[in-house]
Amino acid sequence: MSNLKRPGMPMDQESRLGTSSEVEFAYLQARTRRHFLRNLGGGLGALFLGTMASKLVPSAKAAAAETVALDFSRDARAPLSPLPPQFPAKARRVIYLHMAGAPSQLELFEYKPELKKFDGQDCPASFLAGKRFAFISGVPKLLGSQYPFHQTGQSGQWMSDRLPHIEKQVDDICFIRSMRTDQFNHAPAQLLVQTGNPRLGYASFGSWVVYGLGTENQNLPGFIVLLSGGKNPDGGKQLWSSGFLPSVYQGVQCRSHGEPVLYLDNPEGVTRSLRRRMLDTIDDINQQTYGSFGNPETVTRIAQYEMAFRMQMDATDAMDIRKEPALVHELYGSKPGEASFANNCLVARRLAERGVRFIQLYHWGWDSHGADAKEALNLGFNDRCREIDQPTAALLADLKSRGLLEDTLVVWGGEFGRTPMRENRGGQVMKYVGRDHNPGAFTIWLAGGGVKSGSSYGETDDMGYEIVKDPVEIRDLHATMLYLLGFDHHRLNYRFQGLEQKLTSVKPARVVAELLA
């Protein structure tokens, strides 16, 4: 690839006086010493005010004096090249298992015997005052857990009987039982979890991480997204958008069967060398465009064409789980050719091995309102548990035995919790058992890279409705994860709209030190 020309004045215009230069020349000739002296006075005043301003405005002073911005600039041709983290990091990559639809913590991790006692009774008015629900209306009944709980593992943590495989890995898991969000609908809540903001247009966690750390394997995207469960998450592709960050950092959605990335393969009749020649030509044109306009998005486009070309070989190989031995498929319960969570977990491990920085899995179908059999706690919920239990456990075990869990941060969780009340859509008793959305409390768990394994943090009340101890906001979780990845969350910045944008946004976020190993 030839060197990029920076935008600027073309050579031929510099050599002779153009019209604009003549005007400038005339202007300069008309300037007198008086002009100079007058400007000098005003200029000194302005200089003085300039220095005073930073003292008068405390925030400006603090920003100027205390922090030196971290430099994330790179060679324009290699926007994904790796950069060291701010501090030595415990985690070098992330596998995020997002259970889209919000699984019920009360059927999986939150043991609430008191709630069971009140099963079927009217919900107390204090639970309903000032609360908004997606569907609950009138006075709902309390609903005890549908499944039995028991203590498990060396750490003796409570879990239900729905996740028998994950249960075996419980001593590697760090539960946060006191997660809290302020969004009670799926799309904004998912956006909050993934981008730190419930509105569109913000950079996703994966984009921030790849922006901050780059990726070692330049033949694969640094941020890969894999979907399963039959439906895209409600937040859509915005969940892996790069927002205001250069679009080269956005997540690349891959498929676990067929072509890993749509239209990656060469069309029939096009050889790899023909493709190369074509790309070189496009490259030339794009570089001329960049030379004239200097838009960084042009560089992004060049880099993406190049990566697609390299990916034709590597991505196909990384995604091809047929190469795994039968034993591994048995462990994950994966079947080549399907679009399943199990296959995606196996792909996730293969990508982690190949140095992909951020691997995001979504599994849809956890929205257990009980409106139909597929989403009922007593029916469809069991299928979801079966779909994710063995593969998740296999992923943890496999990463661990390969030594990768040591510096891979695994996150499992939804976007909010579910109510201890049974959903009564339209004030009616529904045919199936379900729960409504509860932003007030839910469970997320972490494993691997630097987290305190076999532990629990936070507590909810006896009904599992609200947090009574150590609440963790989404931004706290983000700050903690960034800390594990080697960053002070205040300092992973990108300047946009006059603000040093950051994942944790403007409210104070805390690194939850109690979660760290």
Add this chain to the structure above:
Amino acid sequence: MNPSESIVEGHGGPSAKTPDRGSPFQFRYALVLLVPILVATALVALRPPDGNERANWLQFIGHFHPLLVHFPIALFLLVPILEVAGRSSRFTSLRLSVNFVLAIGTIAAAAAALFGWCLGRSGGYSGALITQHMWGGIALSIVCWVCWMMRLRSREVSAPYTIVLTLGVALVAWTGYRGGQLSLGPSHLTEHMPDGLRNLLGVEATRLASGPSADPNTFYGAQIQPIFTARCINCHGPDKRKANLRLDSYRALMRGGKNGPVIRSGNVQTSDLFRRITLPASHDDFMPKGKQPLSPDQVKAIELWIAGGASSTLAANAIKITPSGSSAPAEVKFEEIDPAAVARLRSAIAPTVTQLQRQFPNILNYDSRGTANLQLNASILGSNFGDRELEAFAPIADHIVVADLSRTAVTDHSAAAIAAMKHLQVLRLVDTRLTDATLFRLDTLSQLESLDVYGTHITPAALPTIAKLPKLSHLYAGRTGILPGRSVPEGLTGKLIF
């Protein structure tokens, strides 16, 4: 319009036409000046300080009072000096300035009184001290004005004038002393008086807390009152009782302040005192205002005392206080990176690192922005990375802390190169052709914490060497010749992961 000028002209000018008495013109000024004095009097009488804090503007203006009071004090004390000195024939001319000094003294006294009222009214003061000081100030400005009047009427020093002037000097001393007590503490003059002099003058020793001191055998006396005495009674004491609250005795404490009781026995959460001392320091209601918060142990003691019934008679040992320890949430500190220090740290290896980064893009990097430690991840290159390539890293081997050679083509020929990475903490050799021969030579890796030989031909023969690595905590030995369940050398128990 400038009153002082005309006064000077009227009396001081040698060529003045001047009669014995001041012109009506000057009396008019004197009458105008009476207005602020009367306003200040009315304010002090009708709107006395009541212990409430008020608008910032009032406080802002009020805080100029301590600055302003120096003028009436100095100016008024100058008057008798001028009068006495004027008796000498050498200084006769000085007596001509007395009227002028009295005039600006009156202005200064009136202004100081007005500003003082602002401070007293808005600063949350109440009590006898402030009342005395205020009326003293008002009286002084009136006396000053009267002196001026008398001096305007007659050029000679009359007997009544002398009496009023003497009274004024006494008033300056008394009011000034009261003011000093308000701002510096009630015993600011005698506090550091030497004992000999103290005995001679019969001044009693400095009292720490007024009122009956609490019994040190009670929990209140031993634990609670000392906290209030140390941290609170400067503002909530017998002399300065902000919010009308005194914390210098049990009775005063339980009586409460202007908003009612501050302690509710047995109920910590509704006790206003407890609420305020536990607020964030930036909160408007936080106490002690503008000072360091009470220590966690002090807060805990007050909490336990209130919860235990807030009794004044409870025995000192009835409540056990355990040091609070880590009740506050743990905090993570971020250290600022000093680019110059980092550059120094890296100076020896930087050129080699840059050159290697160019030769092998993306696989070599510093482990953070603040260190000179390196991470090598050759696994990305797979079989394109072999013994020859690894050799290129020899000059910086000492700085590599993480080396991932998984799936590369390195062989046992690289054993020496790996052993030279003396500071390695993590070594990954997954799916490589390395054998025990390499592991035998890794006894140099005294910092190694994690060794990953998953999928290699390592056998149990290598275990004794590995067992000697002092810092090793994890040995990933899945799919090797080492099988789970077999006995392992001492030092490796619990460290093998399959």
